[in-house]
Amino acid sequence: MPDIAYINGEFVPLQEACVSLNDRAYYFADAVYEVCTTFGGRLFIFDSHMDRLENSLRGVKIEYRVDRPYLAGLMEEGMRRAGYAESLVYLQISRGSGLRDKRFPAGPERNLVLTVREKRPIPPERFRQGIRLILVPDERWAHCNYKTVMLLPNVLAHQAALDEGKDDALFFHPEGGMIYEATSANIFLVHGGRLATPPEGPKILSGTVRKYLIDLARRNGLEVDEHPINRTDLGNADEAFLTGTTTEVLGIVEADGAQLGDGHPGPITRRLHGIFRESVGTAPVEYGE
Amino acid sequence: MPDIAYINGEFVPLQEACVSLNDRAYYFADAVYEVCTTFGGRLFIFDSHMDRLENSLRGVKIEYRVDRPYLAGLMEEGMRRAGYAESLVYLQISRGSGLRDKRFPAGPERNLVLTVREKRPIPPERFRQGIRLILVPDERWAHCNYKTVMLLPNVLAHQAALDEGKDDALFFHPEGGMIYEATSANIFLVHGGRLATPPEGPKILSGTVRKYLIDLARRNGLEVDEHPINRTDLGNADEAFLTGTTTEVLGIVEADGAQLGDGHPGPITRRLHGIFRESVGTAPVEYGE
Numbered sequence: 001m002p003d004i005a006y007i008n009g010e011f012v013p014l015q016e017a018c019v020s021l022n023d024r025a026y027y028f029a030d031a032v033y034e035v036c037t038t039f040g041g042r043l044f045i046f047d048s049h050m051d052r053l054e055n056s057l058r059g060v061k062i063e064y065r066v067d068r069p070y071l072a073g074l075m076e077e078g079m080r081r082a083g084y085a086e087s088l089v090y091l092q093i094s095r096g097s098g099l100r101d102k103r104f105p106a107g108p109e110r111n112l113v114l115t116v117r118e119k120r121p122i123p124p125e126r127f128r129q130g131i132r133l134i135l136v137p138d139e140r141w142a143h144c145n146y147k148t149v150m151l152l153p154n155v156l157a158h159q160a161a162l163d164e165g166k167d168d169a170l171f172f173h174p175e176g177g178m179i180y181e182a183t184s185a186n187i188f189l190v191h192g193g194r195l196a197t198p199p200e201g202p203k204i205l206s207g208t209v210r211k212y213l214i215d216l217a218r219r220n221g222l223e224v225d226e227h228p229i230n231r232t233d234l235g236n237a238d239e240a241f242l243t244g245t246t247t248e249v250l251g252i253v254e255a256d257g258a259q260l261g262d263g264h265p266g267p268i269t270r271r272l273h274g275i276f277r278e279s280v281g282t283a284p285v286e287y288g289e
Numbered sequence: 290m291p292d293i294a295y296i297n298g299e300f301v302p303l304q305e306a307c308v309s310l311n312d313r314a315y316y317f318a319d320a321v322y323e324v325c326t327t328f329g330g331r332l333f334i335f336d337s338h339m340d341r342l343e344n345s346l347r348g349v350k351i352e353y354r355v356d357r358p359y360l361a362g363l364m365e366e367g368m369r370r371a372g373y374a375e376s377l378v379y380l381q382i383s384r385g386s387g388l389r390d391k392r393f394p395a396g397p398e399r400n401l402v403l404t405v406r407e408k409r410p411i412p413p414e415r416f417r418q419g420i421r422l423i424l425v426p427d428e429r430w431a432h433c434n435y436k437t438v439m440l441l442p443n444v445l446a447h448q449a450a451l452d453e454g455k456d457d458a459l460f461f462h463p464e465g466g467m468i469y470e471a472t473s474a475n476i477f478l479v480h481g482g483r484l485a486t487p488p489e490g491p492k493i494l495s496g497t498v499r500k501y502l503i504d505l506a507r508r509n510g511l512e513v514d515e516h517p518i519n520r521t522d523l524g525n526a527d528e529a530f531l532t533g534t535t536t537e538v539l540g541i542v543e544a545d546g547a548q549l550g551d552g553h554p555g556p557i558t559r560r561l562h563g564i565f566r567e568s569v570g571t572a573p574v575e576y577g578e
Contacts, residue, residue, distance in 0.1 A: 018307035021294055028440040029318035102447040142428035150439050151317040158391040
């Protein structure tokens with residue numbers, strides 16, 4: 001089977017999958033989600049995603065008991081049916097279905113939807129070249145630490161970057177100049193050999209790979225500060241990179257209209273990406289050092 | 290036929306209606322909508338809704354040509370099939386369908402969905418008793434003047450009000466104390482015989498009934514100021530009421546923990562509701578003056 005969806009208790013081809021028009025995700029953005037990836041065909045840091053899923057559910061008051069063995073089994077069954085070497089597994093839980101009414105639905109029924117698509121890794125050239133980012137004022141809602149489908153501002157910011165011939169956008173606070181994150185990835189700066197990334201807070205989705213990488217960097221002798229960063233810090237950085245489930249460790253070579261470093265992914269970025277690849281058991285990108 | 294939906298070019302019972310899992314409304318909140326009502330079986334201020342729909346589409350950069358005769362015809366056909374004396378017609382336009390990717394889809398295909406439900410008017414007792422509101426910090430995104438499905442904060446605020454035994458919530462700015470609007474209605478204050486309502490801006494959805502009522506009030510010799518209002522103004526008001534498509538003119542008798550006026554919908558509120566009812570050709574609520 002090609003791309004696949006699990007919905008209403010059965011697996012169907014993704015292109016044919018349909019959800020009720022009465023699903024609150026559809027008209028109220030009343031849902032949370034996770035995107036898991038595989039390395040070597042196995043789900044990567046599954047528990048980290050489930051921790052965050054529980055946090056998101058709690059944050060927006062959707063009562064749903066996360067049964068990890070059940071969900072892992074469902075994902076693996078979907079992956080088996082789809083048959084890809086590497087998969088991207090999307091899981092969404094909405095507050096339920098019902099005629100459009102803001103009050104929480106009375107029943108305990110939540111809508112669980114799962115999709116399995118083929119993972120298309122970022123091409124090595126893109127890792128080697130690095131990416132260019134614009135800055136956009138953060139116009140999102142107040143609880144971006146919960147992974148909800150309230151993503152229209154992310155869509156608009158990402159498209160604005162593409163329209164300017166860049167790759168993605170960074171959200172910043174128009175008054176304080178604080179930089180939060182990209183439209184689906186966290187940011188790290190490198191300055192004087194130390195890493196810095198914005199601390200957890202309502203404007204940062206605490207990335208599973210962000211945590212994973214902080215830990216990996218520290219175990220490899222790098223110091224990582226979690227503190228607020230602003231536009232000036234970004235401009236003064238020796239290097240910068242994004243982290244994310246599909247992003248891995250991706251160098252930033254231009255941001256806010258200015259070149260970063262020498263215009264290529266920096267040595268610490270490349271080194272960390274190598275360490276990351278090694279730790280997940282996949283072949284490193286040849287950066288041609 | 291009972292409640293009805295128009296989707297993918299055909300009318301189906303609402304309960305059976307399903308949309309593609311790949312609709313961007315479902316996973317990105319990438320859609321705008323309108324809710325029209327009828328009086329005497331006819332669509333009320335349809336053009337006002339279409340003006341706003343065009344503004345919302347433009348605001349979030351969804352390219353869709355609003356063909357008013359076509360949409361009016363579709364709504365009327367749905368109303369005819371549903372067969373209700375009075376209907377509530379919901380119209381949603383999403384940016385389209387496709388595998389989950391933030392970039393705008395290449396094709397010109399938008400998803401139009403329409404539902405027709407029976408309009409259940411607010412009972413006269415509720416108009417007579419008035420409603421009680423809590424205040425909640427405004428945690429919505431920056432563009433509430435566009436009528437998008439980014440409604441999770443509205444859902445949470447409305448439920449918070451119900452959980453406190455009240456009827457709805459007013460969004461206010463936690464720093465300035467400015468009051469914006471309720472979760473699906475605009476607010477008016479009455480002070481010394483004059484009306485005041487917050488001006489149009491990014492935190493106010495410019496209500497079709499808000500505009501209609503401002504015009505109606507002025508033609509009936511009342512002065513209406515559109516200027517920012519804050520918590521203090523609310524506390525000092527002689528009367529206050531909400532306006533909205535299903536709300537009409539609904540007195541507020543308690544807000545922010547304090548009684549307003551004498552705890553009953555005030556005389557100007559009652560008079561305006563009477564004028565409103567007369568202008569739309571429906572029987573007035575007997576307020577028992």
